[in-house]
Amino acid sequence: MSHFLDLKDFTKPQLRKMLSEAASRKKARAKFAKGEPDKDQPLKGKAIALIFERPSTRTRFSFEMGIRQLGGEVFTVSGAEMQLGRGETVADTARVVSRYVDGVMIRSKAHETLMEFAGAATIPVINGLTNETHPCQVMADVLTLEENKGDVSKLKTAWIGDGNNVCGSWIEAVGVLGGALRIATPQILRPHPEFLQWAEQMKADVQVMTSAVEAVAGADCVVADTWLSMHDPEEEKTRRHNLLRPYQVNEALMARAAKGALFMHCLPAHRNEEVTDGVFDSAQSVVFDEAENRVHTQKAILLHCFGK
Numbered sequence: 001m002s003h004f005l006d007l008k009d010f011t012k013p014q015l016r017k018m019l020s021e022a023a024s025r026k027k028a029r030a031k032f033a034k035g036e037p038d039k040d041q042p043l044k045g046k047a048i049a050l051i052f053e054r055p056s057t058r059t060r061f062s063f064e065m066g067i068r069q070l071g072g073e074v075f076t077v078s079g080a081e082m083q084l085g086r087g088e089t090v091a092d093t094a095r096v097v098s099r100y101v102d103g104v105m106i107r108s109k110a111h112e113t114l115m116e117f118a119g120a121a122t123i124p125v126i127n128g129l130t131n132e133t134h135p136c137q138v139m140a141d142v143l144t145l146e147e148n149k150g151d152v153s154k155l156k157t158a159w160i161g162d163g164n165n166v167c168g169s170w171i172e173a174v175g176v177l178g179g180a181l182r183i184a185t186p187q188i189l190r191p192h193p194e195f196l197q198w199a200e201q202m203k204a205d206v207q208v209m210t211s212a213v214e215a216v217a218g219a220d221c222v223v224a225d226t227w228l229s230m231h232d233p234e235e236e237k238t239r240r241h242n243l244l245r246p247y248q249v250n251e252a253l254m255a256r257a258a259k260g261a262l263f264m265h266c267l268p269a270h271r272n273e274e275v276t277d278g279v280f281d282s283a284q285s286v287v288f289d290e291a292e293n294r295v296h297t298q299k300a301i302l303l304h305c306f307g308k
Ligand code: CP
Pocket: 055, 056, 057, 058, 059, 060, 129, 137, 266, 267, 268
């Protein structure tokens, strides 16, 4: 039994195997209807629960469809509908749920909840986003980047904006897979120091700076995210927007990146805040491929977790 909690838990060959599995499964499905099952059914007889303490569009749809394509049973519940919302401990919930289903994907408010759930569960647990990381998203990002630009270990990615949970998983991806990451963010929104200390230990080519122009120089890919994440309090909105306005990814900033650089965003996007319509809707933007690739990469993650 294997969990999928954070990218830093894996070796490069393990992540490469998942990315390769995702790419070949995507290719094999090129002419399939979306609801059509895969030729093989490696999750036949398996039931997987999706638990959401936060809202979701992509994570919910992509896991539900991916599990169905692999032949598994899937159902979705919100944390508020469960006794979790009424004080049953996370560990007891994990022990109980482990008696009913074969695997769980959980989107938790706090990273500690994910870790407590995984620590008590006797079935595979997948991180569907916490306040600290979003590894499923970044696996889809890496697949999308490699489809367009080749091996991530030879590429430079620029992260522009809040040093948030997706940025945390990007640091871990570069630490394990290689490549260069330049993070442009206001001093106050830098990634947690633990991510940067870990990157240093891994001798990862990760640098944090305040200048977006400096970060995108020579970048093969420019990544943005919302200025206010799901776990940030609404009262923070004005302060964050003021801090992050100079970090908008617009046509002028993209022109400073390498020729033909990609634009990526995990979505949902706030158009004309963190990214202009001109960039979001341009030929350089691969945001909807990223969203699609959630299905393919998560299928590979599920197969890893179930030892298939
Ligand atoms: N990118 C992402 O995780 O989207 P959702 O919040 O819609 O799942």
